[in-house]
Amino acid sequence: MQVNEYKPLIVAFCCNWCSYAGADLAGNNRLNYPADVKIIRVPCSCRVNPAFVLRAYQRGADGVLICGCHPGDCHYTTGNYYTRRRMALLFSMLSYLGIEKERTRVEWISAAEGAKFAATMNEFVKTVTDLGKNRRLEDLRCKK
Amino acid sequence: MYKIKISDLPALFDKLSEKYDVFLPVDFDNGAKYKKYEKGDVLSEKLNTVKSPKDFFFPQTEDMMRFKTEGKKIDVIDIREPKDDFIVFGVTECDVKSFEVLDNVFLSEPADTYYAEKRAHGVLISRACSKPSETCFCKTYGIDPSEPSGDISTWKADGTLYLRPNTDKGEAVISVISGILTEADDDEVNKEKEKINKILDRLPLKNLTTEGFGAGKTAELFDRPEWAGLSQSCLGCGTCTFVCPTCQCYDIRDFKTNDGVIRYRCWDSCMYSEFTKMSAGQPRLTQKERFRQRFMHKLVYYPENNGGLYSCVGCGRCLQSCPISMNIVKVMKALGGKNE
Amino acid sequence: MQKISRFDIINRLKDLLADGNVDRVLGWKKGEFRYDVTPHVFTSAQELEADFVWGDFCGANFSKYLIKETAKSDKKVAVLLKPCDTYSFNQLLTEHRFDREKVYAVGVACDGMADIFKIKKITGDGISDIKENGEDLDVYTIYDEKPVKIKKTDVLSERCLSCKSKKHAAYDELLGGDGDVLDSNRFDEVAKIEAMTEEERYAFWQGELSRCIRCNACRDVCPACTCEKCVFDNPNSGMENKSPANEFEEKLFHIIRAFHVAGRCTDCGECSRVCPQRIPLHLLNRKFIKDINAFYGEYQAGEVVGSRAPLVDFDKEDVEPKNAVGKEDK
Numbered sequence: 100m101q102v103n104e105y106k107p108l109i110v111a112f113c114c115n116w117c118s119y120a121g122a123d124l125a126g127n128n129r130l131n132y133p134a135d136v137k138i139i140r141v142p143c144s145c146r147v148n149p150a151f152v153l154r155a156y157q158r159g160a161d162g163v164l165i166c167g168c169h170p171g172d173c174h175y176t177t178g179n180y181y182t183r184r185r186m187a188l189l190f191s192m193l194s195y196l197g198i199e200k201e202r203t204r205v206e207w208i209s210a211a212e213g214a215k216f217a218a219t220m221n222e223f224v225k226t227v228t229d230l231g232k233n234r235r236l237e238d239l240r241c242k243k
Numbered sequence: 244m245y246k247i248k249i250s251d252l253p254a255l256f257d258k259l260s261e262k263y264d265v266f267l268p269v270d271f272d273n274g275a276k277y278k279k280y281e282k283g284d285v286l287s288e289k290l291n292t293v294k295s296p297k298d299f300f301f302p303q304t305e306d307m308m309r310f311k312t313e314g315k316k317i318d319v320i321d322i323r324e325p326k327d328d329f330i331v332f333g334v335t336e337c338d339v340k341s342f343e344v345l346d347n348v349f350l351s352e353p354a355d356t357y358y359a360e361k362r363a364h365g366v367l368i369s370r371a372c373s374k375p376s377e378t379c380f381c382k383t384y385g386i387d388p389s390e391p392s393g394d395i396s397t398w399k400a401d402g403t404l405y406l407r408p409n410t411d412k413g414e415a416v417i418s419v420i421s422g423i424l425t426e427a428d429d430d431e432v433n434k435e436k437e438k439i440n441k442i443l444d445r446l447p448l449k450n451l452t453t454e455g456f457g458a459g460k461t462a463e464l465f466d467r468p469e470w471a472g473l474s475q476s477c478l479g480c481g482t483c484t485f486v487c488p489t490c491q492c493y494d495i496r497d498f499k500t501n502d503g504v505i506r507y508r509c510w511d512s513c514m515y516s517e518f519t520k521m522s523a524g525q526p527r528l529t530q531k532e533r534f535r536q537r538f539m540h541k542l543v544y545y546p547e548n549n550g551g552l553y554s555c556v557g558c559g560r561c562l563q564s565c566p567i568s569m570n571i572v573k574v575m576k577a578l579g580g581k582n583e
Numbered sequence: 584m585q586k587i588s589r590f591d592i593i594n595r596l597k598d599l600l601a602d603g604n605v606d607r608v609l610g611w612k613k614g615e616f617r618y619d620v621t622p623h624v625f626t627s628a629q630e631l632e633a634d635f636v637w638g639d640f641c642g643a644n645f646s647k648y649l650i651k652e653t654a655k656s657d658k659k660v661a662v663l664l665k666p667c668d669t670y671s672f673n674q675l676l677t678e679h680r681f682d683r684e685k686v687y688a689v690g691v692a693c694d695g696m697a698d699i700f701k702i703k704k705i706t707g708d709g710i711s712d713i714k715e716n717g718e719d720l721d722v723y724t725i726y727d728e729k730p731v732k733i734k735k736t737d738v739l740s741e742r743c744l745s746c747k748s749k750k751h752a753a754y755d756e757l758l759g760g761d762g763d764v765l766d767s768n769r770f771d772e773v774a775k776i777e778a779m780t781e782e783e784r785y786a787f788w789q790g791e792l793s794r795c796i797r798c799n800a801c802r803d804v805c806p807a808c809t810c811e812k813c814v815f816d817n818p819n820s821g822m823e824n825k826s827p828a829n830e831f832e833e834k835l836f837h838i839i840r841a842f843h844v845a846g847r848c849t850d851c852g853e854c855s856r857v858c859p860q861r862i863p864l865h866l867l868n869r870k871f872i873k874d875i876n877a878f879y880g881e882y883q884a885g886e887v888v889g890s891r892a893p894l895v896d897f898d899k900e901d902v903e904p905k906n907a908v909g910k911e912d913k
Contacts, residue, residue: 242501273700293859303826445711
């Protein structure tokens with residue numbers, strides 16, 4: 100039997116208007132990014148409640164990415180400004196509790212940035228692969 | 244009766260932990276908690292642990308079974324594993340008596356096999372309370388802290404620990420450590436008991452009585468106007484119920500895993516707004532009813548169903564932990580007979 | 584020793600009741616011992632004289648009770664507020680949680696509250712009485728005729744050791760005068776944790792949070808936690824869970840609890856005071872306050888009624904999360 104190489108599970112919350120479209124564009128342009136990234140479409144990046152991030156980790160994610168429109172370009176005018184504040188505080192708290200800060204990230208990717216989407220995902224998957232499995236925020240019950 | 248120097252206790256714990264899992268109270272920042280013995284752990288000097296030892300037999304969270312689904316097929320998986328014998332060391336008499344209260348609930352037919360299994364494998368080594376606290380009122384319920392029961396009773400006196408096995412389980416444990424114990428007579432222990440009894444006479448709550456409570460008092464107490472005042476600042480948190488050695492309510496819930504379900508039970512609290520919630524809602528609409536439920540259960544309903552035994556042992560944990568310092572003593576004084 | 588005496592407070596409260604300005608008073612009621620003081624609604628002068636206490640163990644913050652109390656009747660209720668309580672009072676007003684017209688706020692000067700657990704650490708159990716003796720506390724136990732003398736400053740509550748303000752942020756009248764906003768050292772402990780390595784921080788919080796028994800006392804006492812239905816109690820929220828089933832659940836609860844009050848927490852310290860397991864929960868809330876100050880400018884919740892909380896506000900030039908997080912790291 101072949102030994103399985105560690106492949107991280109990445110959850111990317113993508114805003115419907117920019118980043119999700121960016122992912123589409125990456126696909127249309129046949130740009131490669133790892134299949135380890137699972138995309139969850141949200142109406143706006145500010146739809147992402149801190150509990151979503153924690154829940155993703157609980158259910159086995161090794162990295163969580165929140166992608167939205169560039170500040171100033173939000174479809175709802177100001178949604179991503181709130182995301183920025185919330186996530187800055189949440190990530191800071193996670194780091195305070197000793198959870199690797201590289202596992203969680205906010206990225207602004209517009210609908211025209213298919214290449215940036217692919218590059219970001221490639222780079223993030225590599226970062227998380229280097230970090231290894233998420234042990235500090237996992238819920239062992241889920242794997243039973 | 245056997246004895247061992249307190250300074251030799253580490254050797255005793257080392258010896259015991261070769262054969263058993265040994266749990267003993269150890270200090271943390273501002274309290275004590277039970278911990279599995281590891282070399283170097285020191286027995287706490289504190290009177291009691293913040294959380295009661297009911298956790299050993301009725302854990303706060305306990306997985307009961309698992310379900311796996313495949314198509315339309317559901318597999319029920321029994322996840323119970325055979326339990327080894329374990330020792331809970333340093334249990335005060337109030338806590339020992341609390342197991343009687345729990346036994347009545349969990350071991351009466353149909354017996355709770357999860358609880359029964361743990362009870363069968365647990366060995367209780369009790370200890371006399373050489374320094375009872377102002378919050379103690381076990382005497383109210385006829386509990387004698389100078390004469391602890393359990394499988395083995397122990398007394399501390401003059402740098403020596405005295406041990407007396409009471410049951411076959413206790414004898415079996417003594418036989419493991421008999422090499423480091425020496426025989427002793429009862430003199431020192433009797434002196435220690437006397438000392439403890441003198442302290443008991445000085446306790447501020449020594450005159451608290453259960454008069455006015457007990458079986459058959461429901462009609463008399465249920466609609467008393469005092470409940471409103473007593474419960475008015477209750478926060479509705481679960482502290483009293485979770486530190487209580489005799490509170491036994493639990494909830495059974497399902498946790499969805501990635502490919503199945505774990506059915507587990509966890510402590511529940513009558514103080515919570517979600518307690519016993521049914522399709523028609525929660526039967527106790529305000530905190531007053533929830534508050535009343537807790538004390539009526541301890542002082543009236545439980546004795547009614549269990550031959551007059553109260554489901555409070557006077558350990559005093561709720562007196563120390565309640566955020567607003569409302570507790571069973573204040574309730575008994577406000578509603579009871581000669582408690583003024 | 585508190586600046587203002589029990590006697591003076593009672594006299595003033597009796598006047599308020601007699602004038603008919605208010606028909607009840609939210610105050611502290613004496614318990615079995617010196618330290619087990621209960622929040623209580625007093626309705627008569629006799630009741631006040633018999634049971635009202637004021638002293639070193641009156642830690643409870645009454646602000647949150649005003650929601651329930653003002654909904655009960657159209658008459659005014661008088662409430663006693665220590666300086667730190669007034670911030671919670673303002674914050675609740677900012678969030679329109681009770682009717683200011685129905686409250687008569689009496690600010691009482693506070694010299695800090697004592698922590699019974701710290702006292703017991705020194706004297707042990709068996710406390711029969713505690714008497715105030717100048718700057719000292721004489722603690723009598725059932726084991727000794729003679730009291731143990733303790734300096735009050737040695738047994739001050741954690742939160743009082745880093746008191747942020749002796750100045751009342753709101754009141755209708757003051758008893759015992761007003762103080763100043765203090766230059767507190769309240770972020771020192773947070774900075775100490777930040778200065779640890781990631782592994783040390785993880786181990787520290789793992790140890791602290793593992794003691795949680797999920798009694799919800801921290802949430803239920805919190806003057807900022809006033810949701811009609813908490814996510815942790817709501818079966819439809821997907822977050823409801825009654826037990827600290829494992830390490831993840833412990834962290835989830837405490838992160839979300841602290842996050843939900845971020846920007847609204849006034850740092851009154853009630854969460855840590857009531858925790859039966861003595862978990863330093865205020866260090867989670869303070870981390871958010873410290874971060875908010877560092878990222879978005881100084882902000883004190885409850886200082887002014889109507890101020891906009893930082894999490895429902897933004898600036899176009901706000902710092903990016905990746906540039907903000909963990910700058911203190913080694």
